[in-house]
Amino acid sequence: MKDRTEDRLRAILCCCGDDHTVGEGSGHINLVQLDKLAEWPFMTATNVLVPESKNYPLASAVVCDRCIAEGREILYAIKGEPGPDGEAVYSRVPLSELKKPDFYWPDHHPDRQLEKAYEEMALENQRISEELLPFTLETLPPYEE
Ligand SMILES: [Zn+2]
Numbered sequence: 001m002k003d004r005t006e007d008r009l010r011a012i013l014c015c016c017g018d019d020h021t022v023g024e025g026s027g028h029i030n031l032v033q034l035d036k037l038a039e040w041p042f043m044t045a046t047n048v049l050v051p052e053s054k055n056y057p058l059a060s061a062v063v064c065d066r067c068i069a070e071g072r073e074i075l076y077a078i079k080g081e082p083g084p085d086g087e088a089v090y091s092r093v094p095l096s097e098l099k100k101p102d103f104y105w106p107d108h109h110p111d112r113q114l115e116k117a118y119e120e121m122a123l124e125n126q127r128i129s130e131e132l133l134p135f136t137l138e139t140l141p142p143y144e145e
Contacts, residue, residue, distance in 0.1 A: 005088065009078075012090050015061035016072040025064025032061040033106075034077055036098035042080025042088045050109045056101040059093075 010023030015032075022029060031045075036059040038044035044057035059077035076092035083089035 008088070008090055009062055012062065012078070013076075013092060014064045014067055015074050015076040015078060015092060016063055016067035017075065020064065020066075022062050022064045025066040028065055030063045030065065030068060032063055032074060034059045034061055034074070034095070034098075035100065035104060035106075036077060036095060037101040038077070038079075039099075040079045040081050042082075043078045043090065044080075047105065047109075050105050052103060052108070053105045056103050056105055058101065059098055 006029065009029050010026075011021055014020055014022050014025055031043075033045040038057045038059040043060050043062075045060050046053040046057050059079075061074045061076065062078045063074060074095070076094055077098060079091050079093050080088040081091075
């Protein structure tokens with residue numbers, strides 16, 4: 001089944017410019033978390049490890065691969081609102097129209113960002129290894145020629 005959200009995001013203009021859609025500039029849909037408050041329900045960034053982030057959802061940008069490779073400036077955030085059919089409708093908002101959040105949670109919980117996620121991934125990988133791989137180097141018989 002084709003994801004209609006993905007199609008809709010590829011069809012919008014890239015958040016770096018007005019001359020191309022995300023799909024024209026990219027094979028991927030790249031989401032970038034911005035330091036602006038998102039005042040709409042969809043395409044917002046929060047962090048499940050930071051409860052305060054729910055009160056200060058951050059705006060996101062959808063950027064194509066080409067603009068990332070060229071280091072182009074992000075000019076817009078992507079706004080998602082419920083449409084008449086119940087599915088999200090996306091539009092762009094110039095960054096100059098957005099507020100800074102009163103509480104920018106990534107600054108307050110750097111310990112709950114990537115390192116914490118990596119830590120949890122490592123624990124999960126260890127759990128999977130122990131569960132699925134009964135043999136370790138120590139339990140294998142020594143190699144003999
Ligand atoms: Zn682009």
